[in-house]
Amino acid sequence: MLKLGYKQSQGDHTLFVKNSSSGGVTALLVYVDDIIVTGDDLEGMESLKKSLVKEFEVKELRKLKYFLGIEVLHSREGIIISQQKYIVDLLTETGKLGCKPANTPIEMNHRLGDALEDAVVDKSSYQRLVGKLIYLSHTRPDIAYAVGVVSQFMHNPKESHLRAVYQILQYLKGTPGKGILFKKGENLTLEAYTDADYAGSMVDRRSTSGYCTFLGGNLVTWRSKK
Template sequence: MRKYDFQQSNSDHTLFMKHQRGRVTDLIIYVNDMIITGNDSGEIATLQKQLTTEFEMKNLGGLKYFLGIEVARSREGIFLSQRKYTLDLLFEVGQLECKPADTPIVQNHKLGEYPNQVPINKERYQRLVGKLIYLSHTRLDIAYVVSVVSQFMHCPSEDHMNAVMRILRYLKSSPGKGLMFSKNNHLKIEGYTDADWARNISDRKSTSGYFTFVGGNLVTWRSKKQKVVFLSSVEAEFRGIAKGLCELLWLRRLMTEIGFPPNL
């Protein structure tokens, strides 16, 4: 890509950019799958021809499906979902005809590690939770509960597997839910953070989370248990704010590199 005068992003090393005459061409790659986009149709066509001289490549046309994520366009914007991925997962575990659950986890749950818990197949549990982690790329509504069940990958029990199955039953109620990126005519960046305090019943650690918007559209989010025990809710909140600010700074730097500096 550097040979063709593309610059590698410092914010995301899988992203390559070319700016010329006020136009932008971007290429982002994951292993052997790539997306080429931008507002310079001539440069995009040239890049495709250049890449075919380097390796065998197939042009699949407009973006519709990428790494298990479905892309749908309309006049209102772009919609991302993992409907097929979700249905395939439900079919794999025999839950395609299950009774849907209203929520992804029981309110005020007490999931933890207790004596005399009944162990289960660790490999199956890890595989299912891994697939749920990937599914959370378009499903913000399961981000928190997936972060909870992923804490027991080393020694899962029946209680933990029941929690995973409840997530799957919740997904059955809305397999096509996803993210809508609407045209809002601005690039303002916003972020929100929160944290509980000593909520984990096993080690009294807190869980912090954040989510960010660009142009009024949700783009990133995270829910993660903090690494140390804090002595006050203020400390837990400040830790969550620090993580959220790091994400906001990264988004600002990335958008500036692409050529669309955000409104602050």
């Protein structure tokens, strides 16, 4: 990719981008043997595909529909990404497919701490489950805070922490199809919002901050971090 004149992203080393002399952009994202080629430079995209075919055996799947558990739906309004199948598979795996849905991913004003008096739960199972929820946060900013909370106890999970994880699953049961819409438009205004609580952690009294940024009215980045 570097020989073809592409620059490797410093934020994500699996992303390569090239700007054409006409102002267009071609981008390639790769994970093992799954590749996305996109951009607004049609000639650049075709040239890249021909270069890839010379080096590798490539099967083109046309318009993107599914990538690493993320579903992509093209509509008149724009592009919608979600992980509905991933959620259904996760609920099935954990035996929560028939559970009662919850209205929120975490209790309001929760007081989750180390819970030293609680019974210990299986550490490896807890870590695998929370890890899958972390990946799900790529298309579900509404669970980012709750997942950030339960991930703080992966070193020594207790029953109360596992109950909080189960509430996230119950919330997902009632909202499996939610995702993010990237709307079409010419507006590229950048907006950012941030907030924080004050000494909210029961463990070390540290604060939790959160932010989200919109480009042209489309949500592009978000985070919740203690």
